[in-house]
Amino acid sequence: MPVSMTVDLVIFTIREQRLAVLLVRRGIPPYQGRWALPGGFVEDREDLEAAARRELAEETGVHAGSVHLEQLRTYGRPGRDPRGRVVTVAHLALAPDLPAPTAGSDAAHAAWIPVDEALGSKLAFDHHEILADGLERARSKLEYSPLGTAFCPATFTVNELRRVYEAVWGHEIDPRNFHRKVTRSTGFLVDTGERTNRDGGRPARLFRRGDVHLLHPPLLRGE
Amino acid sequence: MPVSMTVDLVIFTIREQRLAVLLVRRGIPPYQGRWALPGGFVEDREDLEAAARRELAEETGVHAGSVHLEQLRTYGRPGRDPRGRVVTVAHLALAPDLPAPTAGSDAAHAAWIPVDEALGSKLAFDHHEILADGLERARSKLEYSPLGTAFCPATFTVNELRRVYEAVWGHEIDPRNFHRKVTRSTGFLVDTGERTNRDGGRPARLFRRGDVHLLHPPLLRGE
DNA sequence: GTAATAGTGTCTTTGAGACATTATCTA
DNA sequence: TAGATAATGTCTCAAAGACACTATTAC
Structure with a gap:
């Protein structure tokens, strides 16, 4: 026992x-x-x-x-x-x-x-x-919660967050639709007002994690 | 230890x-x-x-x-x-x-x-x-899996299944939208071909559980 | 200029939710 | 007949996915 x-x-x-x-x-x-x-x-x-x-x-x-x-x-x-x-x-x-x-x-x-x-x-x-x-x-977890951001540093770009999703789910995601979904999901991301060009190309906004614990609606992995 | x-x-x-x-x-x-x-x-x-x-x-x-x-x-x-x-x-x-x-x-x-x-x-x-x-x-579980049927006997009507969802989620569900969603969700329900009038009114089809383990799309609790 | 990524918009399809309507039984 | 539940359809809105287009940087 x-x-x-x-x-x-x-x-x-x-x-x-x-x-x-x-x-x-x-x-x-x-x-x-x-x-x-x-x-x-x-x-x-x-x-x-x-x-x-x-x-x-x-x-x-x-x-x-x-x-x-x-x-x-x-x-x-x-x-x-x-x-x-x-x-x-x-x-x-x-x-x-x-x-x-x-x-x-x-x-x-x-x-x-x-x-x-x-x-x-x-x-x-x-x-x-x-x-x-x-x-x-x-x-x-990445579908229903904002925990994809747990893989990112304190501030990050949408591009970096998308690469997290791609790595975990194992398939590519359309950058434009992804951008629209995560930035419009209330409470998911907080715009810091700063920008970075560490990814090359046009400078991207830097975001922080928001304070929600559940995503409405979820970000379903299609595929 | x-x-x-x-x-x-x-x-x-x-x-x-x-x-x-x-x-x-x-x-x-x-x-x-x-x-x-x-x-x-x-x-x-x-x-x-x-x-x-x-x-x-x-x-x-x-x-x-x-x-x-x-x-x-x-x-x-x-x-x-x-x-x-x-x-x-x-x-x-x-x-x-x-x-x-x-x-x-x-x-x-x-x-x-x-x-x-x-x-x-x-x-x-x-x-x-x-x-x-x-x-x-x-x-x-009731959102993403067909386990609402685990509360039902071997065969059951859509009405009975809906009452399961209402009891677990604690709020009423539109019977017509619910009927459409569960009957069109492939693999969720299997029509036995039999009918019953144990719920009163027009006889209802009797269903068995299907064989899927996940619902596509999920049945989100709206509220 | 080119190449790269950022960000927005548009179109189509699908499903959710509200709700009308018809169908088939019992009393 | 009335009253109940079954089953389908219709409408509107929201979101997904496909993809065109513009914006802003480095080189």
């Missing part, structure tokens, strides 16, 4: 216009040498989300709430860990492009891996299933 | 055109005398979903897959159970109107309580929060 509790993290970011996930290479059995999701044991008197935040900080060096974190799903199949009964509460994190992937202490073998590559390789434990569930959650 | 694992169940059904949840009255401390969600400990070598199905069968007498069951969320705040560290994996079940609420063994004090009543009363542990989360999940 007593079980060991862990938290595992599906941390997504966008690197070089591709969706990438943070994985760590296991140094010890079981599954030695395989890629795995970062995670660790829940401590005594520690809330699940606190444990996830702690692991997130350890692996990425990012503290505080600049990264979106939510509970994904709990995996407890007997035998999922050969060492005993271990139940893991998987969490999903969406982060902007972070400085260095190896900022943490014991994350010496951590790396950002493109998601399609990660899904094409053998991962430790049931992490393939967890990663697939996290990807599907992220994709639908 | 070792914790006790339980599963708790938010079991919804429609009774007398109202959304109701199955609650049990606690006979022992803590929270003696309070209403609580049904649930119990996960057994050794038992999968989480299997544990939830077992509890569901014990409480409702329903076996097999006539009831929709899915994982809702995991609650593990330290102190949520005064007896020690107990982490619970809450599940959501959607059931058609069942024969007797007290069919099970130790469910001698089980009852179907209208959801607004349940949310207005003090529940044991953090079950108020779990119930509220389950209600929100059920409401959004």
Whole structure:
């Protein structure tokens, strides 16, 4: 009846216009040498989300709430860990492009891996299933919530936001229709009044995240 | 680090055109005398979903897959159970109107309580929060999936399905627009060719659930 | 000038919501 | 007959998708 509790993290970011996930290479059995999701044991008197935040900080060096974190799903199949009964509460994190992937202490073998590559390789434990569930959650989150902005820095252009959507959904989006939809969706984006030409071409407006939590209407992925 | 694992169940059904949840009255401390969600400990070598199905069968007498069951969320705040560290994996079940609420063994004090009543009363542990989360999940499930039919018997009329939506969403829906939307949504409903006049008036077609898992387009709750 | 991206507008189709109308049963 | 519900149609508005066009920068 007593079980060991862990938290595992599906941390997504966008690197070089591709969706990438943070994985760590296991140094010890079981599954030695395989890629795995970062995670660790829940401590005594520690809330699940606190444990996830702690692991997130350890692996990425990012503290505080600049990264979106939510509970994904709990995996407890007997035998999922050969060492005993271990139940893991998987969490999903969406982060902007972070400085260095190896900022943490014991994350010496951590790396950002493109998601399609990660899904094409053998991962430790049931992490393939967890990663697939996290990807599907992220994709639908972008439809109904403004969380695509969680992948962007504090200010960003519509072009940059669109490339987030394209990376997560895996297909191209018409820039003109996208521009119209996101800028007219009330509460999604806030115009800072500033401009940038870092994307080349005509200078683009810089936006901040708005304060809504749900998009009306949603931005359905057509395709 | 070792914790006790339980599963708790938010079991919804429609009774007398109202959304109701199955609650049990606690006979022992803590929270003696309070209403609580049904649930119990996960057994050794038992999968989480299997544990939830077992509890569901014990409480409702329903076996097999006539009831929709899915994982809702995991609650593990330290102190949520005064007896020690107990982490619970809450599940959501959607059931058609069942024969007797007290069919099970130790469910001698089980009852179907209208959801607004349940949310207005003090529940044991953090079950108020779990119930509220389950209600929100059920409401959004009806938008994007065909699971409204999980509340209906094997065959049902459009009228009966509409009353499910009205009970879950808590507001009236135009019968004519609803009829058009659900019957034209491909894969949602299958016409059995039979008719019934159990609702009075002109006989209505009887439908079965279709085989889609997602509705295109969704049936958004307008309000 | 060209090349690139930013931003707006236009057209067609689809669906949502409001609501009229006809159909088919029971009492 | 009246009264109920079933099923379809009509109208208007909003949004999606396709795509033309203008605007503003770098070179």
